Amino acid sequence: MSEAWPVAIAQGWHPLAALDALGSKPVARRLMGTLVVLFLSAGKPVVMLDRCPHRALKLSDGCVRGGAIACPYHGWRFGADGRCVEVPGSDEVPAVSARVLPVEIRAGLVWTCLAETPPPFPRLPxxxxxxxxxxxxxxxxxxxxxxxxxxxxxxxxxxxxxxxxxxxxxxxxxxxxxxxxxxxxxxxxxxxxxxxxxxxxxxxxxxxxxxxxxxxxxxxxxxxxxxxxxxxxxxxxxxxxxxxxxxxxxxxxxxxxxxxxxxxxxxxxxxxxxxxxxxxxxxxxxxxxxxxxxxxxxxxxxxxxxxxxxxxxxxxxxxxxxxxxxxxxxxxx
Ligand code: FES
Ligand SMILES: [Fe+2]
Structure with missing residues (x-):
């Protein structure tokens, strides 16, 4: 994060995209300076930090296959729970995960929260x-x-x-x-x-x-x-x-x-x-x-x-x- 954000903003829920705008391609967003990626897995929106745990490439530059997002560098794939599910060229899969963020769908928008312990969803009009x-x-x-x-x-x-x-x-x-x-x-x-x-x-x-x-x-x-x-x-x-x-x-x-x-x-x-x-x-x-x-x-x-x-x-x-x-x-x- 690039500045000290007001506490209710730092801890708050924020929309990242309209649900009906999500398709087969991952969507890159920035939230308070943190890069995040959205994609659909089995029709449900997933939000992750936009950083491959392997060498930090942007996952949003990759593609979604079988409900998992594939990194553009070596092709490691990460499922909806963030866990690595495939390392191309190997039968082994390391126990590493991309950090998954919480998701709420309200007013047709996909929301997330960067706080470790998300607060209750705020009152909407x-x-x-x-x-x-x-x-x-x-x-x-x-x-x-x-x-x-x-x-x-x-x-x-x-x-x-x-x-x-x-x-x-x-x-x-x-x-x-x-x-x-x-x-x-x-x-x-x-x-x-x-x-x-x-x-x-x-x-x-x-x-x-x-x-x-x-x-x-x-x-x-x-x-x-x-x-x-x-x-x-x-x-x-x-x-x-x-x-x-x-x-x-x-x-x-x-x-x-x-x-x-x-x-x-x-x-x-x-x-x-x-x-x-x-x-x-x-x-x-x-x-x-x-x-x-x-x-x-x-x-x-x-x-x-x-x-x-x-x-x-x-x-x-x-x-x-x-x-x-x-x-x-x-x-x-
Ligand atoms: S940097 Fe992502 S698979 Fe290597
Ligand atoms: Fe105005």
Whole structure:
């Protein structure tokens, strides 16, 4: 590992790939600087350290035969339990194993954990399993950001005017908005009482009159945005932030929308088309933040009146307590 990761991140469960994306070839991933490989053995996903015990070659550069992964150098094969099952050219098999990591399949994703003793699987948003909604995934390439800054960015309502002008908020006069904030050991939530036709281009086209928007933090690595009209949920975006390396994060975006507005393929197309420029804008500012921090090293961040959820992200990700707290704020958004 290339840095001291916050304890709840280091010990946490992280997705590595969509289950339905796994096929006959091994998939290489990086998790907190550790190389891992995924493959299917008898139809079940297996995750191992991506290092052959023989001479340390990457197993992900090999192939899968008979449910075992074969190293590209001398062809040693390792089964789903990590044990070596074949040394080509010999009847003998040494008692060596590749290290196998635990696997959980949730929300259609294959998750693993690098901790010696994995903690219980974290709480996932219930909405991801709601059969009454349409769901789709949006998998994008990793980009430069610090993990906790990426999570905070998603849940921060005060940057869109600057980073996403026209897209999410209007550029005219701001409106007063009551915000209910709930914090606690299980996460954080901020409910913005909007009660108006949203002003940005995207919400205008997709939603009409918005009643509330909600930002939620599910520790340690999940952010969720939910937008509601008086007909209920219009769209929700859940993002799972995976720390691939220092300053390199791969987000898994899961969209959930109300049925009946439009066919799922059309919503998928429209939401991706609208969110791509937003993603690029956020990626740019988060990469700039990485650069800025290089000049200053570890600095303490000031906490402003609109930083409703960020401090809870820092606390819980670092294994520090978050007291139960309910309060209201007025913001002009
Ligand atoms: S390095 Fe893997 S089999 Fe030799
Ligand atoms: Fe943003």
């Amino acid at each position: 219930a909405l991801l399993d709601d059969p009454a909604l349409d769901h789709f995934r949006w998998l994008v390439a990793p980009s430069r950001m610090r993990l906790l800054d990426g999570i905070e960015n998603m849940l921060d309502a005060s940057h869109p005017h600057y980073v996403h002008p026209w897209f999410l908020r209007g550029t005219g006069k701001r409106r007063a908005m009551r915000v209910e904030v709930s914090l606690g050991p299980d996460g954080a939530q901020a409910v913005y009482h909007e009660n108006a036709r949203a002003e940005g281009i995207m919400p205008r086209l997709l939603e009409g009159k918005r009643t509330v928007s909600i930002g939620r933090y599910f520790p340690p690595t999940i952010g969720q945005l939910e937008f509601r009209t008086d007909r209920g949920l219009s769209v929700s975006l859940t993002a799972i932030f995976v720390p691939e390396d220092t300053d390199l994060v791969r987000p898994y975006a899961l969209f959930s929308t109300r049925r009946g507005i439009a066919p799922n393929w059309l919503k998928r197309w429209v939401l991706k088309a609208f969110n791509l420029p937003l993603l690029r804008q956020d990626q740019r500012v988060l990469a700039d933040q990485v650069e800025a921090l290089k000049d200053w090293g570890a600095v303490d961040f000031a906490i402003g009146p609109a930083d409703l959820i960020g401090p809870t992200v820092w606390r819980l990700a670092n294994g520090r307590p978050q007291a139960v707290e309910q309060r209201e704020a007025i913001l002009y958004l």
